[in-house]
Amino acid sequence: MTPGVRPFVAGNWKMNGSRASLSEIAAMRRAVDAGEAGAAEVAVCPPATLLAGAATILEGGALNLGAQDCCAVDGGAYTGDISAPMLRDAGASYVIVGHSERRAGHAESDAAVRAKAEAAHRAGLSAILCVGETRAEREGGRAIGVVSGQLRGSLPAKATPADLIVAYEPVWAIGTGLTPTPADVAQMHGAIRALLSEIYGEAGAHMRILYGGSVKPANARELLGLANVDGALVGGASLKAADFMAIAATYA
Numbered sequence: 001m002t003p004g005v006r007p008f009v010a011g012n013w014k015m016n017g018s019r020a021s022l023s024e025i026a027a028m029r030r031a032v033d034a035g036e037a038g039a040a041e042v043a044v045c046p047p048a049t050l051l052a053g054a055a056t057i058l059e060g061g062a063l064n065l066g067a068q069d070c071c072a073v074d075g076g077a078y079t080g081d082i083s084a085p086m087l088r089d090a091g092a093s094y095v096i097v098g099h100s101e102r103r104a105g106h107a108e109s110d111a112a113v114r115a116k117a118e119a120a121h122r123a124g125l126s127a128i129l130c131v132g133e134t135r136a137e138r139e140g141g142r143a144i145g146v147v148s149g150q151l152r153g154s155l156p157a158k159a160t161p162a163d164l165i166v167a168y169e170p171v172w173a174i175g176t177g178l179t180p181t182p183a184d185v186a187q188m189h190g191a192i193r194a195l196l197s198e199i200y201g202e203a204g205a206h207m208r209i210l211y212g213g214s215v216k217p218a219n220a221r222e223l224l225g226l227a228n229v230d231g232a233l234v235g236g237a238s239l240k241a242a243d244f245m246a247i248a249a250t251y252a
Helices: 019-033 048-058 084-090 100-105 110-122 135-139 143-154 182-206 217-224 241-251
Strands: 008-012 041-045 064-067 094-097 126-131 164-168 208-212 231-234
Touching: 008 094, 008 208, 008 241, 019 041, 019 048, 019 241, 041 094, 048 064, 048 084, 084 110, 094 110, 110 126, 110 143, 126 143, 135 143, 143 182, 164 182, 182 208, 182 217, 217 231, 217 241, 231 241
Parallel strands: 008 041, 008 231, 041 064, 064 094, 094 126, 126 164, 164 208, 208 231
Antiparallel strands: none
């Protein structure tokens, strides 16, 4: 944890969920409203097809709504894309940008990720900006250099702790059940903190840095207790309210 920083736990549903899944979001809201996440701020990021339905369920509650991606432009002839203003209009407060599955599967460059983060800020959304190295990069001793390079290329020129969160997700740990050692996580988060402070000054010292990559109830307490780990970006374990809230309850 970073002293004076409110922890944050977000669930990334990826391409999972149907209208029937909204019952899980309703259960999450009840749990968050009941104080089961303690001091943590909590958000859920379902697929775009569920945003409007989720927004109705979450209205007036303490659980925040996020989206999984946005277009870098605000509107126009971009068939199939969804703009940040549209996400805001649908009820979202957060949007994930630069997830490794989009960097790899959709060939998104650092510059493209930066443009999306800036679009999110124009629309009044907070960006959850993802970075992470591959297994080969980790084994080659280049993990910190790779992640630092992604950050320098992806971070918007201006940002505050209120509108930017960084999520470190080692690519090789996403959905695999594998996790880096606590020492490796602490080292990487320390390097990210130093870079944020270099770029943003005092604001960078208070930006939240999340860990993601096979986070589950069994390992959450150990990972989330590390220095400069201010919460988690949770994948598969966020699809069920009980599992997701067991992670968030680390802060209760």
